[in-house]
Amino acid sequence: MIGLHAGVIFASYAAFFLAVLTGVAFLVQEGRLKRKDARILAMPTIPLDLLDRVNFWAVVIGFSLFSFGILKGVFLARENWGAFWTWDPKEVSSGFTWLAYAAVLVLRATVGLKGRRVVLMSVVSFLLVMFTFIGVNYLVGGKHVFF
Amino acid sequence: MDIGVLGLNHRTAPVEFRERLAFQEDRIPVALNAIREEVGIPECVILSTCNRVELYTLLPRENGIEEELRGFLSRFHRVNLKDFESNFYSYRQPNSVRHLFRVAAGLDSMVVGESEILGQVRDAYTQAVSHGTVGSVFHRFFQTAIRIGKEARSKTRIGQGAVSISSVAVELARRIFLDFKTKTILNLGAGQMAESTLTCLKEQGVSSIIIANRTVESAAVLARAVGGQAVPLSSLEQFLAKADIVICSTASDRYLLSSEQVRRVMAVRRQRPLFFIDISVPRNVDPRAGQLENVYLYDIDDLEGIASANLRLRLKEADACTRIIEEQMADFLSRFSRKDQPQDIRFQEDEPIYKEVAS
Numbered sequence: 001m002i003g004l005h006a007g008v009i010f011a012s013y014a015a016f017f018l019a020v021l022t023g024v025a026f027l028v029q030e031g032r033l034k035r036k037d038a039r040i041l042a043m044p045t046i047p048l049d050l051l052d053r054v055n056f057w058a059v060v061i062g063f064s065l066f067s068f069g070i071l072k073g074v075f076l077a078r079e080n081w082g083a084f085w086t087w088d089p090k091e092v093s094s095g096f097t098w099l100a101y102a103a104v105l106v107l108r109a110t111v112g113l114k115g116r117r118v119v120l121m122s123v124v125s126f127l128l129v130m131f132t133f134i135g136v137n138y139l140v141g142g143k144h145v146f147f
Numbered sequence: 148m149d150i151g152v153l154g155l156n157h158r159t160a161p162v163e164f165r166e167r168l169a170f171q172e173d174r175i176p177v178a179l180n181a182i183r184e185e186v187g188i189p190e191c192v193i194l195s196t197c198n199r200v201e202l203y204t205l206l207p208r209e210n211g212i213e214e215e216l217r218g219f220l221s222r223f224h225r226v227n228l229k230d231f232e233s234n235f236y237s238y239r240q241p242n243s244v245r246h247l248f249r250v251a252a253g254l255d256s257m258v259v260g261e262s263e264i265l266g267q268v269r270d271a272y273t274q275a276v277s278h279g280t281v282g283s284v285f286h287r288f289f290q291t292a293i294r295i296g297k298e299a300r301s302k303t304r305i306g307q308g309a310v311s312i313s314s315v316a317v318e319l320a321r322r323i324f325l326d327f328k329t330k331t332i333l334n335l336g337a338g339q340m341a342e343s344t345l346t347c348l349k350e351q352g353v354s355s356i357i358i359a360n361r362t363v364e365s366a367a368v369l370a371r372a373v374g375g376q377a378v379p380l381s382s383l384e385q386f387l388a389k390a391d392i393v394i395c396s397t398a399s400d401r402y403l404l405s406s407e408q409v410r411r412v413m414a415v416r417r418q419r420p421l422f423f424i425d426i427s428v429p430r431n432v433d434p435r436a437g438q439l440e441n442v443y444l445y446d447i448d449d450l451e452g453i454a455s456a457n458l459r460l461r462l463k464e465a466d467a468c469t470r471i472i473e474e475q476m477a478d479f480l481s482r483f484s485r486k487d488q489p490q491d492i493r494f495q496e497d498e499p500i501y502k503e504v505a506s
Contacts, residue, residue: 033443041322049323049420111418113418114419114441115420116440
């Protein structure tokens with residue numbers, strides 16, 4: 001059961017990382033297009049709307065997997081540690097990560113926000129993923145011994 | 148025998164004169180025939196485009212026949228050439244050979260490296276072949292030229308980078324949009340300026356075109372020409388909400404679109420990207436609109452800046468092209484002189500060259 005919990009969450013990190021890759025590509029290209037940098041035409045590039053699209057779906061998939069993984073973890077916590085939520089550092093950090101990506105999706109869905117700002121958010125949010133994934137274990141500790 | 152070329156191009160002659168000497172495509176067979184029969188030239192190719200008119204001929208070494216060629220031109224086009232001597236150039240070997248090779252490589256074009264000329268050289272050649280004015284020398288000559296033209300573009304970057312306003316605009320649009328089929332173009336103004344950009348975008352697959360103009364009649368004319376829908380300028384915002392690419396080329400002396408209007412439209416569009424190509428002078432779109440998120444605004448200077456930067460990159464490649472040409476010239480001329488006999492000139496036909504014709 002722990003295997004599924006960790007596996008699903010790890011898969012969500014992969015999806016969030018895809019959002020970073022497409023996001024950075026988007027931001028570099030968008031910046032050049034805005035600044036009217038002639039280099040924009042010097043190399044073959046992927047159209048912005050496609051990058052935005054893939055970035056969006058990567059966040060959707062990552063968020064769904066992440067949510068499922070957290071839910072799995074909540075029940076595992078109940079079984080092993082006696083409560084659904086135990087304020088373990090990894091739990092807290094996961095909570096913030098979840099909120100960050102939720103905000104990206106909410107902005108996209110309600111305001112219809114596209115482009116630079118939401119893409120930038122999806123890239124910056126990955127810092128939280130890295131903290132949740134690795135940082136907590138090294139810097140804070142807690143009950144999540146094996147990541 | 149000697150390969151010669153008599154002609155004029157965009158550098159030596161103004162368009163008023165070039166168009167008087169241009170050969171209509173359906174008249175070329177008659178002209179080729181006349182050159183062979185009347186002037187007595189065995190091999191001849193006519194290359195006639197909007198930027199050049201050139202007669203490539205296989206001439207006897209002695210002088211005089213070139214005068215007859217000029218006489219033919221004068222008769223054929225009913226133009227007195229006496230006043231236009233300085234507009235012509237006339238080359239003999241090896242410069243004539245070098246000239247065609249440079250033309251085919253795009254080095255002699257107004258827009259250096261453009262590829263249309265290579266197709267035009269090929270067409271001129273196949274047309275001459277089908278009318279029997281190409282023999283073994285010109286088969287080799289033109290096939291070498293066409294090969295050089297291809298090689299120049301594949302081995303150097305002479306043909307790369309968008310160098311016209313409309314191609315730069317299209318290239319930029321391709322950096323924004325993946326699928327042109329689902330995109331809508333809104334064209335403000337019904338002038339000639341926008342038409343080439345519009346045509347270029349249509350070639351990319353754009354199917355939905357809206358033409359907005361102050362007078363709907365002239366919008367309708369352009370709409371018919373490019374297959375679009377004509378609308379009055381008054382309902383601008385409504386159509387902006389639908390459009391993905393906006394081309395502006397009206398003669399308006401003030402901004403047709405304020406930054407505030409564009410911001411409103413973006414909200415209605417739910418922030419779908421909007422690409423403005425503002426080729427009008429004075430500009431039609433408030434430049435501040437370009438700072439809005441998901442709005443990309445390029446004016447004529449931006450587009451020209453990129454085009455000329457690309458052209459400079461092409462010019463840097465000219466030396467590499469010249470090297471290819473000089474190499475091939477040495478090879479070509481050595482083959483030519485090997486079998487060069489006054490009456491019966493024949494190349495060593497170590498390749499079945501006739502089979503390549505028109506392929």
